[in-house]
Amino acid sequence: MPRWPDEPARAVGLRSTDVRFRSERLSEDHNVDDFASGNDALDDWLKRHAHHAAAMNTGRTFVWHSGEDRVVAYFTLAAHRVRRENVARRAGRGSPIEIPAVLLARLALHTNLHGQGLGGELLWDALTRTVAAGSIAAARLIVVDAIDDNAADFYEHHGFLPSPDDPHLLVQKLSDIARSLGIS
Numbered sequence: 001m002p003r004w005p006d007e008p009a010r011a012v013g014l015r016s017t018d019v020r021f022r023s024e025r026l027s028e029d030h031n032v033d034d035f036a037s038g039n040d041a042l043d044d045w046l047k048r049h050a051h052h053a054a055a056m057n058t059g060r061t062f063v064w065h066s067g068e069d070r071v072v073a074y075f076t077l078a079a080h081r082v083r084r085e086n087v088a089r090r091a092g093r094g095s096p097i098e099i100p101a102v103l104l105a106r107l108a109l110h111t112n113l114h115g116q117g118l119g120g121e122l123l124w125d126a127l128t129r130t131v132a133a134g135s136i137a138a139a140r141l142i143v144v145d146a147i148d149d150n151a152a153d154f155y156e157h158h159g160f161l162p163s164p165d166d167p168h169l170l171v172q173k174l175s176d177i178a179r180s181l182g183i184s
């Protein structure tokens, strides 16, 4: 599959370990067969549904691999919209009732790589790609739909604000992320 010009592959992993991975959009060349993040639903979705979601333009998946196309991490992004009343007040203040957003629908790392800082770097990869997407199609928030309490804690640790009604729905303003990345 040809690579889209606005989706450059990236070298990732260097901030956390001396192992270098390549981050790029999921293609048929990637081998997802032995991907295991510790969460069966997330593993199954990558293996069975990610290509279909891409073909349907309902979810764009990016993967990390170490050169021989064996996938060790992934995340999925989609255009989204969220109601102001459903997000943390601090993030929704000043927004229209329906807020344009990007959904970080899934994010997972192979269990062999947990606990080395790579999950944080995977999130950084997703956030910087989201900020870049927001510079073309405006979005005010990034929304995560945490799969469980543990995932919600991970996102809160990284600055996401939980919804008052649903602790698994967390958001962060793209402008805050851009500022923290030094790109605004």
Ligand SMILES: CC(C)(COP(=O)(O)OP(=O)(O)OC[C@H]1O[C@@H](n2cnc3c(N)ncnc32)[C@H](O)[C@@H]1OP(=O)(O)O)[C@@H](O)C(=O)NCCC(=O)NCCS
Pocket (backbone or CB within 6 Å): 037, 038, 039, 042, 105, 106, 107, 108, 109, 110, 113, 114, 115, 116, 117, 118, 119, 120, 121, 122, 145, 146, 147, 148, 150, 151, 153, 154, 155, 157
């Ligand atoms: C969530 C996941 C990506 C985290 O990856 P990881 O490699 O274990 O985490 P890291 O070592 O990169 O940790 C980065 C930071 O997040 C913190 N962190 C990691 N997991 C956390 C959790 N569950 N709750 C709170 N903080 C957490 C770490 O303490 C670290 O903090 P620091 O940068 O201040 O030192 C990984 O555990 C995973 O893939 N889990 C299964 C799938 C999943 O639950 N996905 C969640 C999204 S739906």
